[in-house]
Amino acid sequence: MLASSVPLLRCYMTGDHVFLKVSPARGVRRFGIKGKLSPRFIGPFEILDRVGEVSYRLALPPQLSHVHDVFHVSLLRGYKYHPLHVISYPLDQIRTDLSYVEEPEAILDRQDSVIRKKTIPFVKILWRNHSEREATWETEES
Numbered sequence: 001m002l003a004s005s006v007p008l009l010r011c012y013m014t015g016d017h018v019f020l021k022v023s024p025a026r027g028v029r030r031f032g033i034k035g036k037l038s039p040r041f042i043g044p045f046e047i048l049d050r051v052g053e054v055s056y057r058l059a060l061p062p063q064l065s066h067v068h069d070v071f072h073v074s075l076l077r078g079y080k081y082h083p084l085h086v087i088s089y090p091l092d093q094i095r096t097d098l099s100y101v102e103e104p105e106a107i108l109d110r111q112d113s114v115i116r117k118k119t120i121p122f123v124k125i126l127w128r129n130h131s132e133r134e135a136t137w138e139t140e141e142s
Helices: none
Strands: 017-021 041-051 055-059 070-072 076-078 104-115 118-127 136-139
Antiparallel strands (some): 017 041, 017 076
16 A cells, blocks of 8 residues: 655644744855755744644744744744754844845865866855854855
8 A cells, every 4th residue: 555645744732842944045056056054944933822724823033023923834843952953043144035145254275176177266165154164165256
């Protein structure tokens, strides 16, 4: 027997804590990959109540007052406390559509790579709100 093609939706209770899914702004590319090292979820936020069958109202902080507070269950992930799981991200940089812009903070290194007799300059970029070990190599013109 085949499994049902209808996805199983998660259920949460009032008072539970969840992460909220966010995505990088459209058009932001780093070496052809969108948001590779970017945070995928922010939070945790407390569930205030259930709205309809598949939506929940969240207790958002004042920095996110410009964002609507009701979200579909597909944008939420359950939260179990562990200090290493939480990535702090400045909430004032999150847009109304739950997107954000990745900004370079510093160039850590430079390197030239020869591909088919053509020299391509690369730079190692430290991204804002990321650690140095998450720095990425990008082409110099991007």
